[in-house]
């Protein structure tokens with residue numbers, strides 16, 4: 001069991017208003033030392049607004065927030081000195097070289113010229129960018145720029161690294177390289193807090209996560225716990241050549257635990273997908289394709305909200 005000393009970040013009834021609008025609606029969560037904690041939810045769920053409050057760049061409208069037992073309202077600079085923050089969009093200086101981007105940031109954090117050079121070299125090695133150290137940032141690939149942004153956010157050796165949508169816009173290979181770097185960081189003891197609307201990213205990286213929708217937390221747990229609590233073990237996906245999936249939903253009604261109709265397919269939630277598939281065929285239903293897969297966090301989200309993460 002982790003003791004209270006292990007809790008680096010604690011929110012209770014955390015709220016963010018923009019005028020009349022409530023973007024974050026009284027959420028509770030705790031992040032423990034050394035874990036990767038995630039906020040999973042669709043666009044507009046309130047993930048970035050939460051991260052900005054945690055990063056001490058946006059004031060809390062209501063509730064309590066503590067990082068390292070400190071209050072962002074009064075101890076912002078002391079907290080920020082122990083945080084790294086990787087925003088949703090890269091804010092690198094494209095006119096400068098790769099290493100100059102790190103040097104400038106290091107100087108901003110008060111590192112000496114010598115310390116900055118040593119730390120920058122270590123971080124470029126970590127980010128697999130040593131060979132590009134003297135190159136301008138502008139021509140780098142999207143994945144390289146993201147890795148440089150992460151390297152930059154580590155210049156002050158933070159205890160917690162905040163990552164807002166770390167792999168949005170990257171191709172699959174670049175995402176995997178980045179995930180690998182984040183795994184290494186976690187192994188080295190850095191606590192990671194990230195937002196994502198990619199369920200595979202949440203499943204790959206997060207020890208624990210909260211699912212957010214409309215500013216609220218709708219579920220919390222490890223990926224495995226969430227799937228066990230809110231979905232079946234397997235899902236049978238059926239595709240038909242006509243768009244009338246509702247009619248086919250009636251034909252397979254009663255098979256498995258429940259049936260979900262999506263615009264392009266039917267999902268039959270069943271603990272035993274092969275058995276459900278056999279039952280479908282026994283009824284004479286002939287889908288164009290049929291696939292049994294394990295349940296994912298996407299299914300959890302669909303069950304909890306009736307929508308897919310990319311709606």
Ligand SMILES: Nc1ncnc2c1ncn2[C@@H]1O[C@H](COP(=O)(O)OP(=O)(O)OP(=O)(O)O)[C@@H](O)[C@H]1O
Nearest residue numbers: 018021023041042043044045046047048049050197
């Ligand atoms: N500065 C602002 N002023 C007014 N409304 C805002 C502001 N920032 C965010 N919002 C609104 O708050 C809601 C939550 O936005 P937020 O960016 O936190 O969501 P998100 O889950 O991070 O989604 P995304 O992945 O699109 O960033 C949205 O409806 C958004 O339009």
